[in-house]
Amino acid sequence: MPNINEQIQAIVDNNDVVLFMKGTPDFPQCGFSHQASQLLRFIEVDFKGVNCLETDELRQGIKNFSNWPTIPQIYLKGEFVGGADILRELFQSGELFATLTQKGIPFKAPAGAQA
Amino acid sequence: MPMPAAEIESLIKQGIPDAKVEIRALADDEDHWAATVVSQEFAGKSKLQQHQLVYKALGGHMGGALHALQLQTFAPK
DSSP states (O other): OOOHHHHHHHHHHHOSEEEEESBOSSSBSSHHHHHHHHHHHHTTOOOEEEETTSOHHHHHHHHHHHTOOSSOEEEETTEEEEOHHHHHHHHHHSHHHHHHHHHTOOOOOOTTOOO | OOOOHHHHHHHHHHHSTTOEEEEEESSTTSSEEEEEEEOGGGTTOOHHHHHHHHHHHTGGGBTTTBOEEEEEEEOOO
16 A cells, blocks of 8 residues: 555646645535636536545645645645635636646637636 | 734744734634735745745744635736
């Protein structure tokens, strides 16, 4: 069994978009996780939701892995982007669409948004 | 275990001395806060790095005693 860091590394390596969250996209268990998963769904980005409440090892492991003290955490093509607040700001400024385009990740820009 | 707004503000200012900090409650439970932090230290840094500076100032409290903090950071215009 690989250690928790290797397990997390494998998840971000094997999925273009990963949301480490509390709960699942269908049943988020924290307001910030809810917000982040709703945003990704709104722009129709295909993402893997990882429920960090499943084990204490993962809940603590992801904080160490990213050197980031909170959940949710968003990874795009292996790169740590930030938490719910940063995701929302990147969305509002249009930077998120530029980044997704640059990384070749499909999405649907809402009408009127800068893509 | 909740953390009062004054303590959050004082921790941030200890870590980032020139910071202007505004804190408002997201819920009436002393446990869900939103903070806006403005500091010259943020100039030229990404949002990720800016948030990391604030988290560093908060020490180990973020995600522990401090459960929920919505964060906005800016460099002064």
